[in-house]
Amino acid sequence: MQYNKNYFTPLLLILLCSSAFAQNNGLNDADFNLVRDYEGTIEDADKLKLQLDVSPPEADDITHDYTMPQVKFNVDLPPPETRPTRVDLEALFQTQDNFLRFGFGSQLSALGELGFYEDLGKKKRSQLGIMGSHFSSNWGRLPNMTFMDSRVNSFLNYHSRYISMHIEGNFEHDIDHNYVYDTTQGEYMDEDVRQRATRYGGSVQVINHEANNLDITFNNTFGYNRYQDNWSNNENIINFDSRIGKEIDKFQHFEIITGFNYITRNANQPYGDLKRSVFKLGGHYHYRTNDWLLDATLGFGIGDVSPRKNKNQSKFDFFPKLEARREIINNKLQFFARYDRDIDLISLDRLQRDNPWMILDSVDVQHAGYDHLTSGFQGGVKRFDYDIHFGMRATRNQALYRNFYDVNRQNLSEFQVVYDSLMITYNAHVDLGVKIKENVHLYFGADYFAYKVSNNEAAFNLPKLKTFTGVKMSVLDGKLLMRGELNIFAGAQGLDETGNLQTIPVPVDINLKSEYRFNKNFIIFAYLNNAFGFVENYQYQQFYNYPSYGVNGLVGATFQF
Secondary structure (H helix, E strand, O other), rough: OOOOHHHHHHHHHHHHHHHOOOOOOOOOOOOOOOOOOOOOHHHHHHOOOOOOOOOOOOOOOOOOOOOOOOOOOOOOOOOOOOOOOOOOHHHOOOOOOOEEEEEEEHHHHHEEEEEEEEEOOOOOOOOEEEEEEEEEEEOOEOOOEEEEEEEEEEEEEEEOEOOOOOOOEEEEEEEEEEEEEEEOOOOOOOOOOOOEEEEEEEEEEEEEEOOOOEEEEEEEEEEEEEEEEEOOOOOEEEEEEEEEEEEEEOOEEHHHHHHHHEEEEEEOOOOEEEEEEEEEEEEEEEEOOOOOEEEEEEEOOOOOOHHHHHOOOOOOOEEEEEEEEEEEEEEOOOEEEEEEEEEEEEOHHHHHOOOOOOOOOOOOOEEEEEEEEEEEEEEEEEEEEEEEEEEEEEEOOOEEEEEOOOOOOOOOOEEEEEEEOOOEEEEEEEEEEEEEOOOEEEEEEEEEEEEEEEOOOOOOOOEEEEEEEEEEEEEEOEEEEEEEEEEEOOOOEOOOOOOOOOEOOOOEEEEEEEEEEEEEEEEEEEEEEOOHHHHOOOOOOOOOOOOOOOOOEEEEEEOOO
């Protein structure tokens, strides 16, 4: 099915106009803060991400309270992050202050950040925020790792009596270097720049936040993102999402959901140009009491909804989402179950973020589809919190990173994107947290995965076991904040130079972080990543046969004003 701009433009105008029609004058003023959940786990904090999805919420300068996640259903399975720890995500722009942060680390790595936040207008109904960051090890040599990351992010919020508007923009430029494994010498050789990736884009979001005569709510978001690299890959992504809702009573709410996704990509042969478009339409019903929560979404997609791009692919598919929660013991024990079916719109931008060392001059980008079923228990008793659930995910067209070697079998530090027609993943997850004292928090988490692949030798470079253990504490009346983490990945497999499967040596990563606040304007910090690397001949690989990491540290200061 073919779509053109003449089809989407009227649809977009109709949705925006219908949303604006839901407004009414003469209502009382109200404060409105737009806060979105950040989907991050402790083990994912290896790489600093400076995407300001929304304006910074009001918070203490640095918050180290451990809060158990309330919803943890989707088991995303990209390869682990492969960068040294940057700056603690918890300390990232949590205040509404201007700040300047700089640091200098081992192997001559350098960090610089600048943040600006300002309330605009007499009534302070608008806020402007800008952040820039640069982190690089190009001046020195992290063991087998050279890179440079630069970021600029900005947002503008506007709040009127009836609606709130959020506008954001972003720019990123990453440089990664390539390393060749020479089997004749048994060592890695430094190569020139492997990859330059540039990304920029933005989005506009409009939300109403007061009652009106029709009791209709709306939330519309339009976004554009572009990706380009030094392999002549250019990708444009356009997204539109709209939710128009009606509150039936204090227990029930109904929404009409519409949206579309459009991707165009110009790439080198053999895969050439690519255009894909998906239009979605559905309804969402929400029911909640003190003991029950029921959520049901029934939608369908039209367009390139099949995982594989071919002449015989289906142009129509159903995407149901069903969720049920039951409070068994108030605030102590809750049971939940969820079924989710959807299409995973994979982009070249996303693949490159997961693995910047894949072969980009001949990469094939295909969508994925999945069915995901999970159930478990959550709750807490006094100072103890827990989250235990089990799941099964069937992914059609799962993207995997397969070790690639040239004709001389010398280069095994590159990866080729391959797709498994149907990969079944079984998952068991546990999160435990305990607050020993008000200033001391312990936490533990683990995921076990079992994979069943259809047309590949293994689930390449995906771990079978992921665990993390950590402690957070504050002393000296909260002026000194400390955090330690132990991360372990086990069971991932890759291909050696002869094409045989090999298990990656278990990576153990110990991270130590501390911050000391002299006053409200001045903070010093010190971070040590992969402290276990002090052990002689220790090999730290998150991708098979890719260069190991050594110890790296960073010290610096933050000025807030």
